[in-house]
Amino acid sequence: MWQYIVRRIFISVMILFGISILLYILIRSMPGDYITMMTTGKNNVTPAMVEHLRHLYGLDTNIPQGYFNWISRAIQGDFGVSFFYQRPVADIIGEKVLVSFTLALPVFILTILIGVPLGIISATRPYSKLDYAITTIAFVGISVPSFFLAVVLKRVFAYGLKWFPPFGMVTATEDYTGFALFMDKSWHLVLPIVCLTFIGIGSYMRYARSNMLEVLDTDYIRTARAKGLPEGTVIYSHAFRNTLIPIVTIIGGSIPGLFAGAMITENLFQIPGIGWYGYQSLTNGDIPFVMAFNLFVAALTLLGNLLADISYALVDPRIRLK
Amino acid sequence: MPTQDPKMQPEEQTTHGQPSVQEQPSAPEHSSIQTTHGVTFGQLVFRRFVRNKLAIAGFFALLIMILFCFVGTLLNPYREYEQFFDPDVSFSVQQLSEMKDLNLISEKIKVTPIKMGAVSSILGTAKEVAGEPIALTEVLKNPSSTETFRLYHTSFRLAQKNILLEKGFCTGEEIKLYNKMPITGQHLLGTDVDGFDVFTRLQYGGRVSLLVGLICMLFAVFLGAVLGGIAGYYGGFLDGAIMRIVDVINSIPVFPIIILFNSFMRFSKVGDQMKIYYLIIIIAALNWTGLARLVRGQILSLREQEFMLATETVGLRAGRRIFRHLLPNVMPQIIVNATLLVGGVILLESALSFLGLGVSPPYSTWGIMINRVNDPLVMIHCPYIWLPPGLCILLTIMAINFVGDGLRDAFDPKMKR
16 A cells, blocks of 8 residues: 555656646747746837846746756745746745635535535436436536636626625725634635535536445345335435445545636636636746646646545555555 | 546447346337347447437437537528628618618618707707608608608628718718627627627537537547557557656646647737637647546456457457457447537637637637626626527537436446436
8 A cells, every 4th residue: 555655656756747847848938938028018128138137037048957947946845936926936825725725625515515415315316307407407517617607606696686796805995804804705705616616516416326326226235125124224324335435535536626726716706816826827927836836736636636546445445556 | 547447347249238128118119129139239329318318308409509500600691700880870862772772771671760859958959859760661652852861770781881981871980880789680699899790609609619629529539549549458668658648638737738828829920710720639639638548448458358368369460359349349438438528628618718718709609709708897788798608508518418428328238227
């Protein structure tokens, strides 16, 4: 087991190296770097000043040299200073990840609490009207584009009914502290949470349903029914536990994703999380931020896969990791 | 790979058809086939698929959507880039009849007579008052009338505007862009901020969205099946190399890559049409990995089966073994995944277009049409501009998912229904 984990981590680090090289080449060969964007349209900037700026920002090197400079510092944990925000990238990411996390955690909990029971209910009455209704709702969630749902929610509940604020994280005109601040933030986060939850429940629901159907088809469930157990006991104590195995696996695998931010939703609701900052940095050509942000997200993805596999082995003793 | 799904057992085409058939309640029209000869795998899948209500609903919804986008554009009198103008100018009877002769206006339209109202006591000028709309044919019966008329409830296309200007009917200042007009008989879903007919753009946009989804899927399936097949069949170094590429692509965030490519294209002044092709290639290059994993896993397990040993014993060539014996066994998974992939790609493309990173205007796609909500006025007051494309995306992707899910169930030998 440990050997397996160590090997997987080693492979993940190699993959991260690969991604960093690919990203660096891409972003450095991008036409119009940060300095060009900063200086175009300003008449009093001389070519010498541009050269000096390039040197200051470390953009006067060629690509292999630049990558080597970057990676040798990154290995020591120094991801450089963001061009745009003029602050250490690691600090910004640490700060913004928390914002994204406060949005992602309630979504995560709600998704599981709503999605899994719905899937189980629809599996216990397969092909009934209720099942079709739940399945259709789940498919709407899976199929709706997040940006469209966000726009509809904003139009209906923020601009139309005026129940919730359309964007932002806090009321800018008020200076709340303590509990009032918490309430204000929750108030602002309702719509994004509803949006992301609705999109998320579909996959949990489908997953729970198909697993439950499979479990209900097994011999030991037939045995349980044959020995006269009430249907509730059969479903909720015999079948449900085994349904949990694969669900725990995907839950384990999606925990790292809680820190990755939701780019489109954060953008539309103007929530200053990691997703929004990542998007801004990409459009700005802010190389240190782009590199650190993308490697961070990639590392989370790899960690998620690893956790999924490990939790699979932990909850199901039949699985041996090799 | 511990993540290998234990459910994924190979389909055994010839054997599993029989027992499932016996469980089916016999439909009278098929009874002769069922009892005596058995059914082919294809027939079995088809029957199971047809019995799935949601899948059938999805199939027909998809069919309607395809007809709407591809055949609908042929029936629609308006073209994709036609902008509509609102003539505010008044015409004499003489001009109206000339315009009718030039085919600028149809004789079926209505016009409103303009009368001078009472002189305003404050401004000292007379105010124009529009009367009740009357049919053009009525007006033309009386050519000597000195009244002036305004065109009622109609709109000019760009071409007509130019003719009007050339022929000196008006100065052009009186003709305004038919901007954000609500739903009327001429414009079933109104017009957008550029004076484009929303209904028409919806059809053309859907054409681009569906084609992008379909072509991306073909590319991705080809790449995924070939590379996954090679990795699974030959194993060893090739397998390792391909699977590491898969790992890298899987963990790279999609949006950053597309944003970077987008700025490449912007700076190197790639034409709008070429941009679509590049976009298709990039999306396909990012989406083949799931299928490659699946095909590889399948082939790895199939390779160990007795029937593959048999093909080896008989001395079949590698090509024949792959294409005649391995591939047909992976086909169900490939078909299901390809279907679902089309939906995924359309979703991705619409998100990219929405962010202004995908296909760029003047081409229309559903994502671009929703992008209009960036103008708060459009978002709040003109839902007819952005709601229809959103619903189209939702409907299309839902239909595709229903079909894909139905196919998955139909192919699954363990499904009893």
